[in-house]
Amino acid sequence: MSILKKSMLALTASTMLAGTAFADGHSNLEGTLRIISDMSNPAPRAAMEGLAADFDEMHPNLTVELEIVDREAWKSQIRNALSANPPDVINWYAANRMRPYVDAGLFMDISDMYANGDLPGLEAVQGAMTLDGAQWGVPYTYYQWGIYYREDIFNELGLEEPETFEQEIANCQVIVDSGRACYAIGSKFLWTAGGWFDYLNMRTNGFDFHMELATGQASWMDDRVRETFANWRTLIDMGAFIEDHQTYSWQEALPFVVNGEATAYLIGNFAVPHLREAGLTDDQIDFYQFPMIADVPMGEDAPTDTFHIASGAQNVDAARAFLQYVTSAEVQTEINGPDALGQLPVNANSSVADDEFLQQGFEMLSQNASGGIAQFFDRDFPAEMASAGMEGLQEFMVFPDNLDDILERxxxxxxxVYE
Amino acid sequence: MTDVTAPAVATPRSQRPKGWYKRNEIAVTPWLFLIPGILFFSVYVIIPIFQSFYVSLFEWNGLGDIAEQGEFVGMQNYAELVGDRNFEISLWNNLKWLLLYLLAIPAGLFIALFLNQTVVGIRLYKSLFFFPFVISQVVVGLVFSWFYLPNVGLLNVILQFFGFESVNFLGDPDVATYAIIAAGLWPQTAYAMILYLTGLNAVDPEQIEAARLDGAKGHKMLWYVILPQLRPATFIAFVVTIIGALRSFDLISIMTNGGPFGSTRVLSFYMFEKALSEYGFRMGYGSAIAVVLFLIMLVFIGYFLYSMWRDEREARH
Structure with a gap:
């Protein structure tokens, strides 16, 4: 009798706790938690599988079903996954990339979790998850962008990390004269050109103007936009970029850096493991912040990857608990560690891995990004504007003379788009 | 039946009214066999065609219900197509594909004639020539994009050996589409070849003998005696090549992803990009492109169906 009574009590308690979505409700979670993740690269995949397994172990009555989808394929599969028989938790990206799914009501509003303190340590990153005044998910990792360069070649040529655009151009001239290209880039899939535009525009006109452009308030025919392209053109005309970049993916452009045919690469921190695997040591690669152009506060790109609860989720309590678990300080330190994602943790109470690039990136983002933190060209601009925009940017890099035509388009x- | 004493109510078996199915057996049975085909054909082909028409009248991002989330815009998507430069580029590229892809037919015929002889190991040679058609289009695309790579690709290595400059075949907007079509011709030629090889087996040796006696030789023999007998093979080769050209998608997606800056798109790829890709949320606009592509295909399909019907009617008379 008493056993039955106890379990009845536990059951009532669990439903009550679940109703308030409290972290302490953990061990009472039941049923199945279905997660679809896009962490398909080897290291992230292991991290995600570890997360799911640990969460499953913490909750004896809960079964975690994890499905990992190819990261590129997920970008178009997500809409089908969310429409019919949606899972509970899914991966996606922050900022405007959430827009279509938020507008269609496919992401669950979790503003209450931020409001009632269920997600301690996430205050700083809340903005990237906010659309229409509500929060639609949690971040789990982010990374800096910047210029990764061949330290050994810089030393050989007697160059220092530049701080202004003039120094950058002077450096580049030396590099070009030595028979190398200054920057590797692979623009076949367009977005890498978006990174260049983000930085040139944020440095030339400031973060606020960049965001005005992203939100459609500023015009592409604005003279300030032309100024950005003029700066870009200076680099293009001096032969700073590798040739035929429109044919390569970003990975296919890496060998140029590895072989020393190009000395630097404006890219996200995700390129570092590839450079290391290719045989470059940390003495050979280093990182610097994109140099200053005009006297405006520095804005930075730091794309954030996220978890969301589908609004059709069956097991909302478990899903909420999972989001809390993923963003907790401890787990954040662990999954962003050098053995796992190798990126920056989103929780303010986590510690950044002891890695040359992560430490530099973290310092840059926390101390020298007073302009603001942008997500990335294709996450800040609405999807259609981003796709037309990046195509124009690629065309500009190959045929800079077409600028007028590109800007009109x-x-x-x-x-x-913004009507 | 012979039992006279049986009660009058028992009608003889042969005169008993037959079941409905028994009475209509001849008329109904073919339809019964056709039902699964008709069912799947309508669910997966016919109904979606009409749905495309319907969706193309809306501005809808493909998420949620079209009745709630979609906005009816009438013919506006079509009006926008008229002024859309990317659509125009795609349309022209489709035309290039249609015309140049047809080169697979004479090329296939040439190889088939060349291989139509009895030499030791001819079966092996035939299967080697047929090989490109067996491998997947994705692999063909990958192989060719390496082949075309600037500076290090095989083609450019050869060009440089003869003192030419390296050409970025897939990166030059004026050349890229032709480079992809050339890649597509490789498997398509093999397909045309196999069609002609089977056709050549059916060529009547007596007619050739007769033509020889009359002094026919070389290309006259080919043009007046062989080719007319290969007409069925040529017809099928035309059909599959034209449909293949209009469906071209995989090669473009693999080799250039529509680029550089959209110069290698064709209608099917543009439709995918607008409606279904990473940044594509315009189901209505994509459907409008699909409808245009459908109408173009309809011209050819209509012609093919007509000529098949005509041939059948002639055969009956």
């Missing part, structure tokens, strides 16, 4: 797209 982008302006026409802007007028339609």
């Amino acid at each position: 982008l302006e026409a797209t802007r007028e339609r």
Whole structure:
């Protein structure tokens, strides 16, 4: 009798706790938690599988079903996954990339979790998860962008990390004269060109103007935009970029850096493991912040990857508990560690891995990004504007003379997209 | 039946009214066999065609219900197509594909004639020539994109050996589409070849003998005696090549992803990009492109169906 009574009590308690979505409700979670993740690269995959297994172990009555989808494929599969028989938790990206799913009501509003303190330590990153005044998910990792360069070649040529654009150009001239290209880039899939535009525009016109452009308030025909492209053109005309970049993916452009045919690469921190695997040591690669152009506060790109609860989720309590678990300080330190994702933790109470690049990136983002933190070209601009925009940027890099035509096209797209 | 004493109510078996199915057996049975085919064909082909028409009248991002989330815009998507430069580029590229892809037919015929002889190991040679058609289009695309790589690709190594400059075949907007079509011709030629090889087996040796006696030789023999007998093979080769050209998608997706800056898109790829890709949320616009592509295909399919029907009617008379 008493055993039955006890379990009845436990059951009532669990439903009550679940109702308030409290972290202490953990061990009472029941049923199945279905997660679809896009962490398909080897290291992230191991991290995600570890997360799911640990969470499953913590909750004896809960079964965690994890499905890992190819990261590129997920970008178009997500809409089908969310429409029919949606899972409980899914991976996606922050900022405007959430827009279509938020507008269609496919992501669950979890503003209450931020409001009632269920997610301690996430205050600083809350902004990237906010659309229409509500929060739609949690971040789990982010990474800096910047210029990764061949330290050994810089030393050989007697160059220092530049701080201004003039120094950058002077350095580049030396590099070009030595028979190398300054920057590797692979623009076949377009977005790498978006990174260059983000930085040149944020440095030339400031973070706020960049965001005005992203939200459609500023025009592509604005003279300030032309100034950005003029700066870009200076680099293109001096032969700073590798040739034929429109044919390569970003990975296919890496060998140029590895072989020393190009000395630097404006890219996200995710390129570092690839450079190391290719045989470069940490003495050969280093990192610097994109140099200052105009006297405006520095804005930075730091794309954030996220978890969301589908609004059709069956096991909302478990899903909420999982989001808390993923973003907790401890787990954040662990999954962003050098053996796992090798990126920056989102929780303010976590510690950043002891890694040259992560430490530099963290310092840059926390101390020298007073302009603001952007997500990335294709996450800040609405999908359609981003796709037309990046295509124009790639065309500009190959045929800079087409600029007028490109800007007119982008302006026409802007007028339609933001109407 | 012979039992006279049986009660009058028992009608003889042969005169008993037959079941409905028994009475209509001849008319109904073919339809019964056709039902699964008709069912799947309508669910997966016919109904979606009409759905495409319907969706193309809306501005809808493909998420949620079209009745709630979609906005009815009438023919506006089509009006926008008219002024869309990317659509125009795609349309022209489709035309290039259609015309140049047809080169697979004479090329296939040439190889088939060349291989149509009895030499030791001819079966092996035939299967080697047929090989490109067996491997997947994705692999063909990958192989060719390496082949075309600037500076280090095989083609450019050869060009440089003869003192030419390296050409970025897939990175030059004026050349890229032709480079992809050339890659597509490789498996398509093999396909045309196999069609002609089977056709050549059916060529009547007596007619050739007769033509020889009359002094026909070389290309006259080919043009007036062999080719007319290969007409069925040529027809099928035309059908599969034209449909293949209009469906071209995999090679473009693998080799250039529509780029550089959209110069190698064709209608099917543009439709995918607008409606279903990473940044594509315009189901209505994509459907409008699909409808245009469908209408273009309809011209050819209509022609093919007509000529098949005509041939059948002639055969009956």
